[in-house]
Amino acid sequence: MKPLTPTRHGIVDYCACALMLGAPRLLKLSSETQAVSAGLAASYLGVTVFTDFPPALRRVLPFPLHGKIELGTLPLLLGLAAWRRSANERLYFLGLAGMVAGAYALTDWQANPDET
Template identity: 55%
Template structure:
């Protein structure tokens, strides 16, 4: 069920970046979790800003490639915080598990074959 167009997916991406920037303060996350969240926000923002869809700043990265990067990032959303010791905290663990679920859900709902101008 691919219901998200490239434009809609891009809007979700930017909302996710804002959430990743706000979450450390809102959830009072520790240093490692805070650092990981900010790093993921920056990397997602860069990929989003450079993807070939209507809400990009510069349309360089093909939309299907964006999808591959996004799918590959899902395990990293758990692995990096785990390696940093951030998942010992219940709030941080719930946050990163939820974030991973959101990324996978958004990936599954996106029409990766759609015209990138949609």
């Protein structure tokens, strides 16, 4: 049994979006990294608000598809880490990749979205 139900996963996603918006500025990363991270936050938020689970605003995307979309961002995050000049920026994107991989691994993707 995995600890992240669909509802808990949604809460984690909303928190991750806030982190992607605020962390680069707090860490004093480049304006380019701040912009890229804001774009990532917007895309994650877009998927989250339309996923079939209770924290969504409009339940359109099947929950397992949400997982596949998130998993599909891992190569992008790893690529962003690889192409950063600053060690702090590389670590930031590697941290995001680890967060996505961890959330994916801890989520029960077959669970009924309406069960908490």
